[in-house]
Amino acid sequence: MEKRVTFDEKTLPYLLVLPQIVITLVFFFWPSAQMIWQSMLLEDAFGGNTRFVWFENFAHLFQDPAYYRSAAITAVFSGAVAVLGLALSLLLAVMADRVIKGATAYKAFLVWPYAVAPAVVGVLWGFLFNPSVGIVAWALRNLFGYEFNYVLNGGQALVLVVFAAVWSQISYNFLFFLAGLQSIPRSLIEAAAIDGAGPGRRFWTIIFPLLSPTGFFLLVVNVIYAFFGTFGVVDALTKGGPAKATEILVFKVYNDGFRGQDLGGSAAQSAILMAIVILLTVVQFRFIERKVHY
Amino acid sequence: MKRMLLSSVAGLATLLSVASVQAQTEIQWWHAMGGNLGEAVNALADQFNKEQSAYKVNAVFKGSYTETLTAAIAAFRAKQNPHIVQVFEVGTASMMAAKGAVYPVHQLMADTKEPFDPKSFIGPVYGYYSTTDGKLLSMPFNSSTPVFYRNKEMMKKAGLDPEKAPATWPELADMAKKVVASGAKCGFTSQWQTWALIENFGALHDLPFATKANGFGGIDIELKINSPGHVKHIQALFDMTKDKSFVYGGREGKSTALFTAGDCAFHIASSATASAIDKALGQGNVGISMMPYWPDIKAKPQNSIIGGATLWVLQGKPQAEYAGVAKFFSFLSRPDIQAKWHQETGYVPITVAATSVTEKAGFYQKNPGRDIAVKQLELNPPTENSKGLRIGNFVQIRDVMDEELEAVWAGQKTAKVALDDAVKRGNDLLKRFEAANK
Incomplete structure (x- = not known):
């Protein structure tokens, strides 16, 4: 006999999901609707002079070379943050999984950076690499003869924000990968070892495929993190500079809206950014998820 | 009874004091x-x-x-x-x-x-x-207002008279070269480059920043910062970067660290930075004077903003x-x-x-030199070009100028191209401001 739990009650399930629906409506749908409305307005900062301009703000954006540049920077930045963040944390998780002595200490230290707020991450990395007082910048100059100056050099600034953003996200990825690794049955790996598979082969044929659900989840989360969550790091470290070399799309939304008081243009950028992330998530679910083994 | 009376008096007093606070x-x-x-x-x-x-x-x-x-x-x-x-x-x-x-x-x-x-x-x-x-x-x-600071000790080391501040840009270029030759890491650096090297440069030389009296006459304006005078000034500064006579130290007030650390001998910075600079270098070691000017652009400086x-x-x-x-x-x-x-x-x-x-x-x-700021502001009765600036979307326009100047310092653009681009991009922002405030 099949045992199934069923709800006869018709209203209870709706009541149970109601709080979540209300929260979603109030904190997600309402602001998004307001943003789309705002993106079609042209107004002065105090809102005394408002005109409805249809898609003029969008048209203006698509004519602006600075916007395409920011989009290109975002593509490079987000790709680098997601790939590096996942690869490094997977490596660390695999290593930490093997450690026998002091495993808890290693794990605790690897999780620590997650407790550091993004703005503090930015300040820390900025201090280490500061061209005049930073100890790492000093070492690079005096020990390796390499001039590292992220205040002036756009490429170096981009590398620095990528590393800071990755560093701050590694712990989160690490935790999930470690949990994923520990849920892989030992017997499978031992059986493969008995059959003569080396560590590399064991990893690629057994562990990696079995980790793919975790990996897929983290890919989605990391792409969203790279698009939105890295704002604090960029703001504290470079403020989008030098010469907009690190101005990712989410920072441009803030910069144009709150520093430039161009609310309509900023809302239009938000709308596009939202569309990009929705599209990316859909693509990930449709094409990458197929390769995932659950 | 007595206690009750007391407490009611206390209560009344509290009420009264609340009332008097509310009246404020x-x-x-x-x-x-x-x-x-x-x-x-x-x-x-x-x-x-x-x-x-x-x-x-x-x-x-x-x-x-x-x-x-x-x-x-x-x-x-x-x-x-x-x-x-x-x-x-x-x-x-x-x-x-x-x-x-x-x-x-x-x-x-x-x-x-x-x-x-x-x-x-x-x-x-x-x-x-x-x-x-x-x-x-x-x-x-x-x-x-931006004023000129000099590190007297570094000037002495370079064989310069520490009491003689450079009055003009050619003099400054010459002195900066000598300071670098004496082993300094940098000759001169400036704070807030857009404010000091473009906006105040324009006011001092009576060159317009924008049309319609720098925007005082209306919001339908265009930038004028690519005049031959501006181009000459920025190109000369770029030439100074080649031997580190001029070093760009970042936006806003970041470059002051180069001056207070004794890397640079000369600095243009806000007059409000004076006490911080005195504290860092010692008051006797710092000289304050007016910003340098170009005698071939204007025989005598106008006034700063x-x-x-x-x-x-x-x-x-x-x-x-x-x-x-x-x-x-x-x-x-x-x-x-x-x-x-x-x-x-x-x-x-x-x-x-x-x-x-x-x-x-x-x-x-x-505190010698603390009166320079006012003297420089009041050097001459302000003209249309030195009264001030009233520019819409100015925060973003400053960003644009910063970016274009950074492109010059990095050697990616000539002064002429960068300033032309700054004008083009700035005008676009001005048009947008005009549209939003019709």
């Missing part, structure tokens, strides 16, 4: 002055509150200039705005365009019948924040409360208050009387 009208003042400056601001509010009892000014620190402005805008839209908000000079055009949001100071003073004499203010300070017909819009508060912030009054409060705002503004412009503010912070005094109070107190003898 609270004036909200949002500002962006952190650290030592924040303490000086609080001291001003405290003193005003002690001197009279009808009004209580409540000074609230709201973060950076941008954050303060954003907070005030959000509050205004929610009808929760403060009476007074401190706005930086680049926000002036945005504030002026916000009709219905702002209560112009000249009108406030007239409506509340508060005595007010425009002539008591220092010309360039007053002019920056008044209409073309001389009506004051916002209350000048913290104003500064200010930066800093003013206090804007926002609409939407009961009329009676604005009397308190007017009283507070009169208090702020009193000579003793201004003189104290000037001496403590390094900002220029906003009234002529405050300068003479400071002079009589012997402050300039003890």
Whole structure:
């Protein structure tokens, strides 16, 4: 006999999901609707002079070379943050999984950076690499003869924000990968070892495929993190500079809206950014998820 | 019985004191002055509150200039705005365009019948924040102007006379070269490059920044910063970067670290940086003089313009409360208050009387060079090009100028190309501002 739990009650399930629906409506749908409305307005900062301009703000954006540049920077930045963040944390998780002595200490230290707020991450990395007082910048100059100056050099600034953003996200990825690794049955790996598979082969044929659900989840989360969550790091470290070399799309939304008081243009950028992330998530679910083994 | 009486008396007293507190009208003042400056601001509010009892000014620190402005805008839209908000000079055009949001100071003073004499203010300070017909819009508060600092010890080491400051750019270029030749890491660096090297350069040489009297005459304007004079100036600075006679040290005030660390011998920086520089290098080691100029662009320098912030009054409060705002503004412009503010912070005094109070107190003898800022501002009666700037979307336009200048320093663009591009991109932003404020 099949045992199934069923709800006869018709209203209870709706009541149970109601709080979540209300929260979603109030904190997600309402602001998004307001943003789309705002993106079609042209107004002065105090809102005394408002005109409805249809898609003029969008048209203006698509004519602006600075916007395409920011989009290109975002593509490079987000790709680098997601790939590096996942690869490094997977490596660390695999290593930490093997450690026998002091495993808890290693794990605790690897999780620590997650407790550091993004703005503090930015300040820390900025201090280490500061061209005049930073100890790492000093070492690079005096020990390796390499001039590292992220205040002036756009490429170096981009590398620095990528590393800071990755560093701050590694712990989160690490935790999930470690949990994923520990849920892989030992017997499978031992059986493969008995059959003569080396560590590399064991990893690629057994562990990696079995980790793919975790990996897929983290890919989605990391792409969203790279698009939105890295704002604090960029703001504290470079403020989008030098010469907009690190101005990712989410920072441009803030910069144009709150520093430039161009609310309509900023809302239009938000709308596009939202569309990009929705599209990316859909693509990930449709094409990458197929390769995932659950 | 006795106890009951006592407690009711105590209760009555509490009630009375509550009533007297309520009778006091609270004036909200949002500002962006952190650290030592924040303490000086609080001291001003405290003193005003002690001197009279009808009004209580409540000074609230709201973060950076941008954050303060954003907070005030959000509050205004929610009808929760403060009476007074401190706005930086680049926000002036945005504030002026916000009709219905702002209560112009000249009108406030007239409506509340508060005595007010425009002539008591220092010309360039007053002019920056008044209409073309001389009506004051916002209350000048913290104003500064870029001045020239020199490290005397480094000059001595390079065999230069430490008491002789370079008056012109060619002299500075020559001295910077000698300093670098004597082993210094850098000759000269500048703070706030757009403010010092473009905006104040223009004012000093009587070159326009934008059409229609730098935007004082309307919002349908175009930038003029790609004139032959501007191009020559920026190209000459680029030539100085080749042997480190000029080193770019980052935006805003970042480059001051290069000067205070003894890397650079010469520095253009806000007059409000003087006390920090004195502290870092030792007062006797620092010389302050006027900014250099190009004799072949203009035989004698015109005058410099200010930066800093003013206090804007926002609409939407009961009329009676604005009397308190007017009283507070009169208090702020009193000579003793201004003189104290000037001496403590390094900002220029906003009234002529405050300068003479400071002079009589012997402050300039003890702190040589602290009077340079006012002297440079008042060098000549301001022209259309040296009265100030009223540019819409100015925050973004400064970003554009910063980017284009950085492209010059990095050797990616020539001065001519970069300034042409800055004008093109800036004009686009100006058009957008015009469209939003039609």
